[in-house]
Amino acid sequence: MSEARIAEQLGFLAEIDALKSVVRQSPLADRSRRENSAEHSWHLAMFALVLSDDEAVDTAHVIKLLLVHDIVEIDAGDAPIHGNHDSQAVEARENAAAERLFGLLPDDQAATFAGLWREFEAAETPEARFAKTLDRLQPLLLNTLTDGGTWTENRVTEREVHERYGPTIERGSPALWRHAKALVRRHFADSGAQR
Amino acid sequence: MSEARIAEQLGFLAEIDALKSVVRQSPLADRSRRENSAEHSWHLAMFALVLSDDEAVDTAHVIKLLLVHDIVEIDAGDAPIHGNHDSQAVEARENAAAERLFGLLPDDQAATFAGLWREFEAAETPEARFAKTLDRLQPLLLNTLTDGGTWTENRVTEREVHERYGPTIERGSPALWRHAKALVRRHFADSGAQR
Numbered sequence: 001m002s003e004a005r006i007a008e009q010l011g012f013l014a015e016i017d018a019l020k021s022v023v024r025q026s027p028l029a030d031r032s033r034r035e036n037s038a039e040h041s042w043h044l045a046m047f048a049l050v051l052s053d054d055e056a057v058d059t060a061h062v063i064k065l066l067l068v069h070d071i072v073e074i075d076a077g078d079a080p081i082h083g084n085h086d087s088q089a090v091e092a093r094e095n096a097a098a099e100r101l102f103g104l105l106p107d108d109q110a111a112t113f114a115g116l117w118r119e120f121e122a123a124e125t126p127e128a129r130f131a132k133t134l135d136r137l138q139p140l141l142l143n144t145l146t147d148g149g150t151w152t153e154n155r156v157t158e159r160e161v162h163e164r165y166g167p168t169i170e171r172g173s174p175a176l177w178r179h180a181k182a183l184v185r186r187h188f189a190d191s192g193a194q195r
Numbered sequence: 196m197s198e199a200r201i202a203e204q205l206g207f208l209a210e211i212d213a214l215k216s217v218v219r220q221s222p223l224a225d226r227s228r229r230e231n232s233a234e235h236s237w238h239l240a241m242f243a244l245v246l247s248d249d250e251a252v253d254t255a256h257v258i259k260l261l262l263v264h265d266i267v268e269i270d271a272g273d274a275p276i277h278g279n280h281d282s283q284a285v286e287a288r289e290n291a292a293a294e295r296l297f298g299l300l301p302d303d304q305a306a307t308f309a310g311l312w313r314e315f316e317a318a319e320t321p322e323a324r325f326a327k328t329l330d331r332l333q334p335l336l337l338n339t340l341t342d343g344g345t346w347t348e349n350r351v352t353e354r355e356v357h358e359r360y361g362p363t364i365e366r367g368s369p370a371l372w373r374h375a376k377a378l379v380r381r382h383f384a385d386s387g388a389q390r
Contacts, residue, residue: 003373003374005249006246006370006371006374007374009245009246010336010374012245013238013241013242013245013246013333013336014224014336014340016238016241017223017224017225017238017337017340018224018225019234019237020223020230020234020238021223021225021227028212028215028216029209029212029213030212030213030216032216035215036234038233038234038237038238039214039215039231039233039234039237041237042214042233042234042236042237042240042262043208043211043212043215043233045237045240045258045262046208046211046262046263047208049259049262049263050204050207050208050300050304051201051204051208053304054200060255060258060259063240063255063258063259063262064244064255064258067237067240067241067244067258068241068244105245109245109248138208141205141208141209142212145209145212175201176201179198179201179202179205
């Protein structure tokens with residue numbers, strides 16, 4: 001490795017430290033605070049390592065997609081699932097963020113990392129679909145562990161949970177959606193919240 | 196995937212959410228707070244993805260080792276580098292933690308994950324050595340970005356930095372240690388701190 005290459009790589013790695021300060025809506029399981037996007041990305045990579053064993057996907061590739069998928073939020077911010085967004089504006093901000101952030105890397109790696117991010121966003125490969133499944137499943141699990149978490153905060157109904165989480169989770173893994181749907185049912189039954 | 200298997204897997208994934216609450220000594224690059232072990236693990240996985248391209252290691256395996264390496268801290272706590280530890284007591288606590296935490300997984304996965312953790316600890320495979328290199332390099336980088344970070348707090352000298360970080364970083368990557376040593380030199384030269 002040349003000195004110049006290492007310097008660029010460490011410059012990128014220093015810059016993405018900022019993902020630890022991007023705060024998401026999801027609570028931690030112990031409700032002590034909200035989750036940040038860096039620890040969320042670690043958690044998702046662990047979801048991939050644990051849950052992909054029976055799926056027809058390349059686990060290592062799913063992990064790479066998940067490690068990289070939120071880095072654009074350093075510049076573009078997080079767009080919560082329960083909210084209204086101008087999706088074109090979000091997309092434009094995220095594209096600019098990808099160009100700046102991955103552009104800090106040596107050229108060959110900039111292209112590779114931007115490619116991983118675009119693959120995740122497009123959700124067309126089996127690995128990207130499964131990564132999207134996990135990115136929806138993890139906050140669902142946190143909500144069921146915290147008396148409804150963001151659902152309770154935003155008065156989200158069981159039907160809305162099905163609409164907002166179901167298609168993405170089921171597309172990557174029907175088995176995980178079956179299980180998740182049962183957890184959701186149990187939460188709404190216990191809480192007596194509106195269906 | 197059977198329902199029972201998914202339930203065990205999600206139970207483990209819910210339990211390891213607690214790694215987000217294990218606070219390390221290292222500061223974030225913006226000095227807003229100290230780093231936790233979950234976001235540290237994400238950052239290390241990104242170090243592996245970026246820095247292993249010219250190394251003779253299986254990148255995906257390095258990433259798996261790093262995702263798992265700190266999970267035992269949920270029960271055993273973090274043992275900071277600049278401090279005195281009863282290493283036998285730390286080892287006993289970590290072994291018990293590994294047994295309890297990885298034991299939450301289905302049996303086959305419990306063995307696999309405990310194996311990843313033991314491989315990292317033993318630092319005998321090329322992948323584990325390189326993972327250890329990154330686990331030392333990342334806090335070194337954060338310290339150089341924050342006017343010395345934990346070195347300044349603990350009055351650590353340049354010679355002590357060489358002793359405590361050098362062997363582990365150099366063993367996994369002489370090129371990264373050459374670069375890191377220059378960053379350390381620049382920090383101590385700029386700060387006028389004791390060599």
